[in-house]
Amino acid sequence: MSYHSVKLIKRPELEITEDIFNIVTQDIPTPAEGEVLVKLSHLSLDPAMRGWMSADENSYIPPVKLGDTMRASGIGEVVKSNNERFPVGARVMGLMGLTEYAISDGNGLNVIPKELPAEAILSVIALPGITAYHGVFEVLKPEAGQTLIVTAAAGSVGSLVGQMAKNLGLTVVGVAGSDEKCQWLTKELGFDHAINYKDADFVEQLTQATPNGIDLFFENTGGLAQGPIFERINPHGRIAVCGLIADYQKAEPAPGPSWVGIIKRRLSIQGFTMPDHFHRIPEYGQALGSMLGKGELKYRTHVIEGIENATSGINLLFDGKNTGKLIVKL
Numbered sequence: 001m002s003y004h005s006v007k008l009i010k011r012p013e014l015e016i017t018e019d020i021f022n023i024v025t026q027d028i029p030t031p032a033e034g035e036v037l038v039k040l041s042h043l044s045l046d047p048a049m050r051g052w053m054s055a056d057e058n059s060y061i062p063p064v065k066l067g068d069t070m071r072a073s074g075i076g077e078v079v080k081s082n083n084e085r086f087p088v089g090a091r092v093m094g095l096m097g098l099t100e101y102a103i104s105d106g107n108g109l110n111v112i113p114k115e116l117p118a119e120a121i122l123s124v125i126a127l128p129g130i131t132a133y134h135g136v137f138e139v140l141k142p143e144a145g146q147t148l149i150v151t152a153a154a155g156s157v158g159s160l161v162g163q164m165a166k167n168l169g170l171t172v173v174g175v176a177g178s179d180e181k182c183q184w185l186t187k188e189l190g191f192d193h194a195i196n197y198k199d200a201d202f203v204e205q206l207t208q209a210t211p212n213g214i215d216l217f218f219e220n221t222g223g224l225a226q227g228p229i230f231e232r233i234n235p236h237g238r239i240a241v242c243g244l245i246a247d248y249q250k251a252e253p254a255p256g257p258s259w260v261g262i263i264k265r266r267l268s269i270q271g272f273t274m275p276d277h278f279h280r281i282p283e284y285g286q287a288l289g290s291m292l293g294k295g296e297l298k299y300r301t302h303v304i305e306g307i308e309n310a311t312s313g314i315n316l317l318f319d320g321k322n323t324g325k326l327i328v329k330l
């Protein structure tokens, strides 16, 4: 019996092109003592994968080595086990890579409930949810009555950020790249305002949507919206720098706003990456599961089929063509 996996064979120049991957067919391996064999059912495609492909050693996680399976998180079922923590039939989640089968020694593998759909887990309980939760509750620390703005607001992380803030009694403004996404934010998710950053009058719309300025900024993108948003942040405002997707495929990242405003308005700016906080997954997972169970968080997924479509699928994130959490169903 054989299976497919995606190997990274070249570093991307700027954009992700098909020639940097090789899809190989291999025999399904047998787990050694202490190991399990997992049959993957769903893979998660995330913007961070672009960073993991680059050669940059000065980051929060080492790059994927050339020739190795491309790193990605996924959900699967244990089909052979030599590890009593993960019996045959257990549903597990972890960074198992872009692959149909994976061997694991259990490190970084978590058993997850079978009751919830895989889509709900990858969209809410997994990386998007814990990222939104950490950024909102640990970095921005919102208070009712404040105004929060979030970029890539219709994406997996941004849509949860805005809903969490709405549930806490904030005024929430989302920034997204299409009118359809903006309508979903206001009509389905209850955002107070949603603005298309590609509109020529973006700055005017932003000014109208934030008459009392902006207290909290959850930054997912950089790019066109960042400068105008920065200018509307109130004294003592806080910025959580979660992602800068507009810069991931550029030779030179954008310079960003002047630091003078940080002094004048006494701003706090904090970057964060979730691997530093993975020890809090049980706590965050429980809180997110409870919010989901109470109907406080809605999500939508963008599902593509088959491992052979995973490599081109990643680019949907950079073209803004994903409508919801991007998932590969195997």
Ligand SMILES: NC(=O)c1ccc[n+]([C@@H]2O[C@H](COP(=O)([O-])OP(=O)(O)OC[C@H]3O[C@@H](n4cnc5c(N)ncnc54)[C@H](OP(=O)(O)O)[C@@H]3O)[C@@H](O)[C@H]2O)c1
Pocket (backbone or CB within 6 Å): 046, 047, 048, 127, 128, 131, 152, 153, 154, 155, 156, 157, 158, 175, 176, 177, 178, 181, 220, 221, 222, 223, 224, 241, 242, 243, 244, 245, 246, 247, 272, 273, 274, 275, 316, 317, 318, 319, 320, 321, 322, 324, 325, 326
């Ligand atoms: N710090 C962490 O630990 C952590 C963890 C997870 C994610 N993140 C970051 O959070 C951000 C969102 O991730 P996600 O998984 O939720 O992805 P996502 O928002 O579901 O998808 C990415 C979205 O980014 C937007 N985008 C792409 N290029 C853009 C550009 N040049 N300017 C403005 N917007 C652009 C697109 O939406 P539009 O149609 O609106 O343009 C696209 O749909 C990413 O920057 C990611 O790296 C960070």
